[in-house]
Amino acid sequence: MAKCETANTSVDLTKVKPYGDTMNDGQMEMTFTLPVPYGDEADEAARQLVKKMGCEEPSVVYSHDMGGGYTFFVVYGKCQHTIDYSTIHVAKVESEVMERDECGKFIEENIGRDVIIIGATTGFDAHTVGIDAIINMKGFHGHFGLERFKNVISINMGSQVPNEELIAKAKELHADAILVSQTVTQKDIHIQNLTEMVELMEAEGLRDKMLLLCGGPRISHELAQELGYDAGFGSDTYAEHVCSYIITEMVKRGRI
Amino acid sequence: MKSKLNLDPKVIDSARQHAASIANSMQEFIDRHTTVSTERTILRLLGIDGIDDVETPLPNVVVDQIKEAGGLPRGVSYWIGNAMVQTGLQPQEIAEKMSKGELDITKLETTSAEKAEAAIMPAIQKSLEVINAQKKAREDYLERLGESRQPYCYVIVATGNIYEDVIQAEAAGRQGADIIAVIRTTAQSLLDYVPYGPTTEGFGGTYATQENFKIMRKALDDIGEEVGRYIRLCNYSSGLCMAEIAAMGAIERLDVMLNDALYGILFRDINMQRTLVDQYFSRIIIGYCDILFNSGEDNYLTTDDAYESAHTVLASQLINEQFAVVANIEEWQMGLGHAFEMDPSMENGFLYELSQAIMAREIFPNASLKYMPPTKYMTGNIFKGHVQDALFNLIAVWSGQSLQLLGMLTEAIHTPHMQDRYLSIENAKYIFNNARDIGSEVTFKDNGIIQKRAQFVLNEADKLLADIEEEGLFSTIEKGKFAGIKRPYEGGKGLEGVCLKDEQYFNPFITLMLGGAK
Numbered sequence: 001m002a003k004c005e006t007a008n009t010s011v012d013l014t015k016v017k018p019y020g021d022t023m024n025d026g027q028m029e030m031t032f033t034l035p036v037p038y039g040d041e042a043d044e045a046a047r048q049l050v051k052k053m054g055c056e057e058p059s060v061v062y063s064h065d066m067g068g069g070y071t072f073f074v075v076y077g078k079c080q081h082t083i084d085y086s087t088i089h090v091a092k093v094e095s096e097v098m099e100r101d102e103c104g105k106f107i108e109e110n111i112g113r114d115v116i117i118i119g120a121t122t123g124f125d126a127h128t129v130g131i132d133a134i135i136n137m138k139g140f141h142g143h144f145g146l147e148r149f150k151n152v153i154s155i156n157m158g159s160q161v162p163n164e165e166l167i168a169k170a171k172e173l174h175a176d177a178i179l180v181s182q183t184v185t186q187k188d189i190h191i192q193n194l195t196e197m198v199e200l201m202e203a204e205g206l207r208d209k210m211l212l213l214c215g216g217p218r219i220s221h222e223l224a225q226e227l228g229y230d231a232g233f234g235s236d237t238y239a240e241h242v243c244s245y246i247i248t249e250m251v252k253r254g255r256i
Numbered sequence: 257m258k259s260k261l262n263l264d265p266k267v268i269d270s271a272r273q274h275a276a277s278i279a280n281s282m283q284e285f286i287d288r289h290t291t292v293s294t295e296r297t298i299l300r301l302l303g304i305d306g307i308d309d310v311e312t313p314l315p316n317v318v319v320d321q322i323k324e325a326g327g328l329p330r331g332v333s334y335w336i337g338n339a340m341v342q343t344g345l346q347p348q349e350i351a352e353k354m355s356k357g358e359l360d361i362t363k364l365e366t367t368s369a370e371k372a373e374a375a376i377m378p379a380i381q382k383s384l385e386v387i388n389a390q391k392k393a394r395e396d397y398l399e400r401l402g403e404s405r406q407p408y409c410y411v412i413v414a415t416g417n418i419y420e421d422v423i424q425a426e427a428a429g430r431q432g433a434d435i436i437a438v439i440r441t442t443a444q445s446l447l448d449y450v451p452y453g454p455t456t457e458g459f460g461g462t463y464a465t466q467e468n469f470k471i472m473r474k475a476l477d478d479i480g481e482e483v484g485r486y487i488r489l490c491n492y493s494s495g496l497c498m499a500e501i502a503a504m505g506a507i508e509r510l511d512v513m514l515n516d517a518l519y520g521i522l523f524r525d526i527n528m529q530r531t532l533v534d535q536y537f538s539r540i541i542i543g544y545c546d547i548l549f550n551s552g553e554d555n556y557l558t559t560d561d562a563y564e565s566a567h568t569v570l571a572s573q574l575i576n577e578q579f580a581v582v583a584n585i586e587e588w589q590m591g592l593g594h595a596f597e598m599d600p601s602m603e604n605g606f607l608y609e610l611s612q613a614i615m616a617r618e619i620f621p622n623a624s625l626k627y628m629p630p631t632k633y634m635t636g637n638i639f640k641g642h643v644q645d646a647l648f649n650l651i652a653v654w655s656g657q658s659l660q661l662l663g664m665l666t667e668a669i670h671t672p673h674m675q676d677r678y679l680s681i682e683n684a685k686y687i688f689n690n691a692r693d694i695g696s697e698v699t700f701k702d703n704g705i706i707q708k709r710a711q712f713v714l715n716e717a718d719k720l721l722a723d724i725e726e727e728g729l730f731s732t733i734e735k736g737k738f739a740g741i742k743r744p745y746e747g748g749k750g751l752e753g754v755c756l757k758d759e760q761y762f763n764p765f766i767t768l769m770l771g772g773a774k
Contacts, residue, residue, distance in 0.1 A: 070674060124442045160442075160443075
């Protein structure tokens with residue numbers, strides 16, 4: 001019997017690989033479909049593919065005939081690649097998150113007037129889940145929306161709002177910040193739409209006057225900045241994240 | 257059958273009475289009005305198809321010209337009938353000449369409404385024959401190939417390209433799907449025309465066009481033959497062209513169509529007057545051609561809370577039921593909607609969902625209830641998502657749902673991949689089979705959580721419907737009582753397409769489809 005009295009829990013952060021039940025075992029599970037008919041040849045194709053992806057000992061644990069010459073696989077393999085975790089840098093929204101009450105108090109003490117935030121799901125996107133979760137009183141997962149925040153006036157324009165309309169409304173209300181929600185990402189329509197918004201804001205000379213934020217399940221802060229937004233919020237963000245960012249930034253930029 | 261939930265039949269009757277009175281009170285408004293899309297629907301039923309040289313569909317060309325000349329209040333049936341009398345041409349030829357600027361049908365000599373109607377009648381009869389032949393074809397398929405037991409496994413295809421959709425639909429049919437819904441591109445509901453021809457573009461789906469309907473119908477008929485089971489086709493009779501698309505569905509033998517009296521108003525900001533007039537004609541067509549409609553109550557729960565607002569779903573189901581009764585739709589054609597959308601972190605959430613699903617079944621015993629899967633609390637954790645979908649499937653078989661729109665483990669990530677559909681069909685079939693008779697075996701504790709929940713929701717729905725009856729439907733929507741969304745009477749899209757009928761207006765399809773023709 002091998003001598004192993006303690007588990008190996010030390011990680012070399014410069015060479016990180018997947019963990020199954022033993023450090024550095026590289027265990028990964030994968031599911032995918034190949035456009036080949038079900039059978040031994042299909043299983044072999046899946047095995048070879050996973051091996052090419054850098055996994056040793058690929059094992060097809062399940063395959064299923066989906067008909068019409070398509071086969072579904074569940075494959076395990078031991079990943080041989082490693083990642084240097086110690087050098088990773090990810091762009092993040094750098095503001096301290098305040099709770100709802102703290103936000104209200106912060107505005108009172110540092111801004112001294114109501115903060116106006118306007119949001120919409122733009123373009124042809126019909127999903128309101130995201131914008132509703134941030135703005136509507138009820139919020140999401142027990143996190144109240146901006147409508148419940150003190151010293152915040154928020155307007156939810158709903159879905160399928162043209163960028164032009166959102167900008168016109170923001171102008172009319174002298175908004176401090178605009179929130180753009182995007183859920184549909186098929187064929188990168190969200191990129192087109194978000195880019196158009198920035199261009200219109202610039203053309204209107206508003207880009208430097210209002211904070212421009214976007215959000216959605218496939219939005220990251222990095223993507224948002226790349227597109228010319230001040231910040232981007234992905235999943236697991238709530239009204240307090242958005243509000244904290246806006247009010248902190250307003251103070252920082254002297255827009256009070 | 258004794259109510260397992262101990263629901264008070266008097267409260268059910270009362271709620272239904274309120275809903276009937278709401279639907280009937282709208283009828284007077286509906287009967288006085290027509291819309292551009294209702295008129296285009298008549299043209300489509302008459303077989304007018306094609307586009308002009310700038311790709312405007314001929315039904316739009318005809319209606320726009322009549323509208324510009326101020327002739328819309330008399331209706332296209334009159335104008336086309338009159339043109340047939342004056343020129344001896346058929347409807348399609350008239351439309352083509354109008355599109356080339358060779359004919360102005362509002363400038364022709366005019367005959368009486370009776371003579372115009374007599375002239376158009378053969379074309380109308382021909383159109384009904386086409387629809388009747390499709391009804392017969394469906395009956396024959398069902399007779400010969402048969403179908404699955406309910407709950408039907410209902411899946412979507414949404415590649416944005418009709419030809420890719422066909423590949424996905426064929427695979428789904430082979431994997432056991434009973435209904436294939438071809439999702440539309442997100443913008444179509446707001447287009448005031450129906451695009452023409454096969455389409456290979458769109459976001460979150462591709463266009464509903466007559467050619468796309470035909471392509472998918474053919475594919476599903478072929479797969480049906482292969483697997484020995486009739487596979488139903490579903491699309492959307494909703495948006496600004498809801499009635500036109502119903503007509504296309506009638507002609508191309510769609511089996512299921514999304515159609516809701518209030519959905520467009522609340523969720524697409526379509527003007528309420530426009531929607532109510534259009535939904536009436538669309539439902540008459542749906543009723544006549546044996547299409548099963550699906551109402552969209554599930555959408556309330558993606559914007560509103562599923563626990564707190566359960567009664568708005570029931571109230572809307574009752575309203576949708578009563579609008580359907582007015583349009584002569586049979587009970588089995590009523591795919592009233594509801595959804596499994598409670599927060600999974602809620603204690604006893606499963607009990608409440610079960611209670612509400614059984615409640616829907618008890619209140620609408622003969623309807624083809626459409627049960628929608630979890631979407632709002634799907635997170636990207638596909639493993640948990642698959643479990644959420646399993647609980648949803650268990651409730652479906654337990655409560656005897658008819659149309660089960662299968663949840664996808666990858667909901668909230670992307671439109672379904674082929675393997676997602678396979679996994680969700682497998683999930684559903686496993687549970688439906690393994691728990692087949694659970695509904696008839698299990699009874700509930702008197703005054704327990706499950707009984708009390710349903711009784712509470714029913715009472716709240718009854719109260720809400722009493723309020724709406726008192727207040728009027730238009731005003732209720734203006735005040736935001738459904739889904740927390742407020743819509744003004746004169747606001748929203750498509751109002752400019754609504755007009756009062758004049759006293760000589762006629763639409764023979766309404767009379768024939770509602771009347772003895774069925």
